[in-house]
Amino acid sequence: MGERKVAAPRCAALVGPYLSGKTSLLEALLHATDATQRRGTVKDGTTVGDSSAEARARQMSTELTVAHTTYLGDPWIFIDCPGSIELATEATGALLAADAAVVVCEPDIDKAVMLGPLFKFLDDNAIPHMLFINKMDNATVRVRDLMEALQQVSQRPLVLRQVPIRAPEAESTVTGYVDLVSERAYAYKPGQASELIAMPETAREREADERQKLLERLADFDDALLEQLLSDAMPAKEEVYAQLARDLEQDLLVPVFLGAAERDHGVRRLLKALRHEVPQPAQTAERKGIAATGEPLAQVFKTVHAAHTGKLSLARIWRGQVTEGLVLNDVRVGGVVRLVGQQQQKVPAAVQGDVVGLARMEAIATGAVLSPSGRGEPGLAWPAPPPPVYALALHAEKRADEVKLTGALARLAEEDPALSAAFREETHELVLSGQGDIHLQIAVDRLRNRYNVPVATRPPQVAFKETIRRPHSLHTRFKRQSGGHGQFADIHIDIKPLPRGSGFVFGDSIVGGVVPKQYIPAVEEGVREYLKQGPLGFPVVDLSVTLTSGQFHAVDSSDMAFKTAGRQAMVEGLPQCEPVLLEPILQVEMTAPSAYTARVQRLASGRRGQLLGYDAREGWPGWDVVTAYMPASEIHDLIVELRSLSHGVGSYTARFDHLQELTGRAADKIVESRAAAAQ
Structure with missing residues (x-):
């Protein structure tokens, strides 16, 4: 397997369900590539990622973590994505920016179904992906049974690349693996590269069986390989590796690796597979339909509002070079930074494949395609955020913070398009909507921790209404004398129920000018004012009110008098109409x-x-x-x-x-x- 010279940085997104161990895998990858001197742990709160107060409090990823490193001379960017289904929009952006995804899962058959939507998204977008079955050090399930369960939720064939070597005295203890392409056996060494060992006899039969399955699966996509297998010829290992790389690039199959990130098991083998098989940025750009030549081109996949540095637009560079001061989409790039977790390193330029933060691009939104001309690319269309499924009404605990709250919510929604805030006129509430209770509680914590705006929350009110079941007619007179001009209005109205969905209809059948035309709109205004809150306490709908007759006084009648009479008539009449919720x-x-x-x-x-x-x-x-x-x-x-x-x-x-x-x-x-x- 020959080494390739790599000039452009490649990007891999680490995705998978909550508790699968993605953050631990990122720590292991960074430590194995010497990007960190000490390996952090989630339990101790010392990881490169999950550094926010919200993540530390929950011991879970609550936002993306971008980390640059180098492996055998090749530059790499890993993006650790939150695993909670409620934070899936974070992962969506990272996946669309990546060359490949590493899907991390636990060796638990019952949890296999959790990967279904993720596999579907990857395949719908033709994103190459590998599967890393984590926590194999404590696995009790047979790998073949787990593969069957996982295959049920993947439209692409899963191809096992390793078989575990189990301790003779304890079947549940995995001590190493056999690589199915090289047919070499390795023993795990915590914190170190695995040690090459002689293949145990107990693994030999399983290795031969699984290797044959691997080759047969590859032959489904390569006629030359199929001919070799039919003639009982064994293909060269270099051919197998090359075919695996081609099939991965086209998202034809999913290689499956085994390991235990917390103990560094299988991490370096995963790194080697990433290095030799993940497509180059130029290949990813071609897959997305981006021309190889042209003006600089980048896409923002995440927006961050940092406390001290202001707005940062995380972007993947698809073509050309981006430097500080370059004008993209009519906005000047205020700076270019490279990230390792929360640490930022200012760099003079970003080249094709780089993932960098572009500073102070205030008018640029997540998903924006950036170029000097401002022209977009059809292959970089950004998906709409998912519809909300959970909501909370909220208000600032201090009235003085109401204005700050509006601005803070706008920034949170800019960072996370799956969040939205709107004022509901029907219930007079400010409502925050998102993907679940955890999602919204994280947002509430950010309001307090980052913007110093503590808020109180409650379930939103339901917009109940009321209507009437039977008609009623009544006569109302409003008369008031208070020295000088008085107030006088006399009206007769008919109130009738209407079919559901009709709303409110006002009319009149006045003849002979018993109520002058200029006063009729005032009656309607008084009626409408009352209908905002009927006898049951809710807005009234699906009824008609008709002004049929009345009287006026040449001096004392006025718009206000007739408006008051209209409202008074509804106060008296609507309770007689059998109101119903x-x-x-x-x-x-x-x-x-x-x-x-x-x-x-x-x-x-x-x-x-x-x-x-x-x-x-x-x-x-x-x-x-x-x-x-x-x-x-x-x-x-x-x-x-x-x-x-x-x-x-x-x-x-x-x-x-x-x-x-x-x-x-x-x-x-x-x-x-x-x-x-x-x-």
Whole structure:
């Protein structure tokens, strides 16, 4: 296997489920490449990544960590991505910027399903990826059984590159591995390169069997290799390595490696595979449809607002060279920095393949394609953020911080497009929306830690409304004498219910000028003012009010008098119309693997949902979509239970569909709660 001369930096994103050990793998990679003198641990809080207060408090990654290093003379950038499904948008950006991904998982068959959405994203975007099965030092499952489970969630064939060597006295203890291409056996040495050893007889039969499977899988994509196998000729190892590199570049298969990052097991073997098989930046640019020649081209995949350095736009350089002072998209680059965790090193220029921070590019958003001309590239289109599935109403604990809060939320949303904040007119609340409770709690912590804006949160209010069930007619007179001109208005109105969804309709049948035309809009204004909060305490909809008759006084009548009469008429009349509460009903589409469909249906029914059916999820083999009508009041923590029953991969989308009457004790409790809050 000959070495290649590498000039351009390559980038690999470390992705995988929460607790799979990505941050530990990053530490091991950096230590093995001499980028750090001491290997940090998550437990001790000494890692290069996860340095923020939010990450330390939770002992989990809460944002990307970019780290530059060098391995055997080749420059590398590793991006450690959060594993929580709620922070998946962070990983999305890193994957679109990378040459390849290292998917990290645990040797747990039950958790294999958690990789399904990640594999789907990688394959949909043709991103080359390897699988690193971590924590093999404590694995109790057989690798062949684990591979079967993992293959169920991968559309691309998984190709095992190693078989474990287990201790004779303890089958659960993995002491080394056999490389299936070189057919060499190695014993693990914690903190050091593995030691070449004679292949144990206990591993020889398994190695031969798995190597044959590897070659047969490669032959599916290479006719020359297939002919050799059919003629019982063994291909040269160099041919096998070359074919593996070609297939990885085209995302035709997924090489699978074994190891234990915390003990440095398998880390250097992974590094060698990355070095020899991961595509060059020029090849990645070609895959994305970027021309090889032209003006400098970069793309921002992450925005960071740092406390002391201001805004930093993390970008991958796809073509040319970017220097401080260069104008991209009409914005001057304020500086170019290289990152190792929180450490920043100023550099004079960034070349093709580099991942750097571009300083003080205030007008540039995440996903922006940067060039001197400002022209974009079709192959670098940025995905829309996922729809929110969880929300919290929030307000600053100190009234003086309200303005600061608005600015801080805007910066958080710029850093993380999966976050959004908006003021809901219906409930008069500022609502922060995102991908789950952890996601929003991290944002709340950042408001306090980074922007010194502590906030209080609560579940958002549901936008209940009310309507009427029967018509009513009434006569109202407003008369007040207070010296000089008085106030006088006399009206007759008809109040009638309308079909659901009609809103509010105002009309008049005045004849003979008993109420002058100039006063009729004032009556409507008074009516509308009252409808903002009806007898049950909620906005009133789906009714008509018709002004049928009335009287006026040439001196004492006025717009204000008729407006007051209109409001007074509604105060008197609407309680006589049998008011009833309306709750918003959403059409909800819940997605999950087909194995969980029955549980999802029970979940919907248990939340007062009306099941509308289920169908296969388009483009997702083995997944279903369950559709139901569900009350908005049952949606707040739906995602928590949905993920709980589907190993974290289920999700949903919801849209308003209609308003529905709510009666009985449930309605009474809502009205009582509203009345208590108004006191």
